[in-house]
Amino acid sequence: MHRHHVMLVNGYRVTRYTLRQLLEATDDFMVTEAATSAEAMAHADTIPDLLLIDISDPAKNGLETLCDLMHDFRGLPCLIVGGPDDDTLRTHYTRLGCHTYLSRDASDHEILQAACKLSSSKHASGNHVASQHRLTRNGNDTPHLPHIELSARERQVFFKLTSGKSIPSVARELLISASSVSVFRCKILRKMHCSNNAELISYAFRHRLVSN
Known part of the structure; x- marks a missing residue:
């Protein structure tokens, strides 16, 4: 069986x-x-x-x-x-x-x-x-949220950054280089229309993607 x-x-x-x-x-x-x-x-x-x-x-x-x-x-x-x-x-x-x-x-x-x-x-x-x-x-009743458009790897980096993790910490978790994380961060900021990590974190709290 x-x-x-x-x-x-x-x-x-x-x-x-x-x-x-x-x-x-x-x-x-x-x-x-x-x-x-x-x-x-x-x-x-x-x-x-x-x-x-x-x-x-x-x-x-x-x-x-x-x-x-x-x-x-x-x-x-x-x-x-x-x-x-x-x-x-x-x-x-x-x-x-x-x-x-x-x-x-x-x-x-x-x-x-x-x-x-x-x-x-x-x-x-x-x-x-x-x-x-x-x-x-x-769906007409579902608002567009830009984090949905991120790639699978970008979403990983996005959620780790919005939880307050540093670039070296994210790199260690994902087993990639810190420079790669920095590149992903730049792409995320551009796609999310944000200027820095603080704005990413604000977005995450505003849409209840992280806990208070």
């Missing part, structure tokens, strides 16, 4: 244990745990069927984690759990590549149902993300 491979990312050991037990008890899933996006990439010798990101850890920006994983695991379906029941946040995650967003009040059944559906749709996920991206860009 085929078991879907889930990459589970969350900073809390107890939370990871609980979700792993929930998934593996069905015999439909095998789970690889990671505390961070960097740790997830270290286990990426086998591409999973599903990314499951629990964003209940208040010390981490879930959108930053999502962007890191969307860059490294392109085209994979992604399930977000553990966040607040908030339509604005749900829209942000959906726009950046999340297929399903379940709040912290979601039931075990809802998590399992979503995980099973998304794991089974792995091979169709690329087209799903593309159509979903077009919908969120073109």
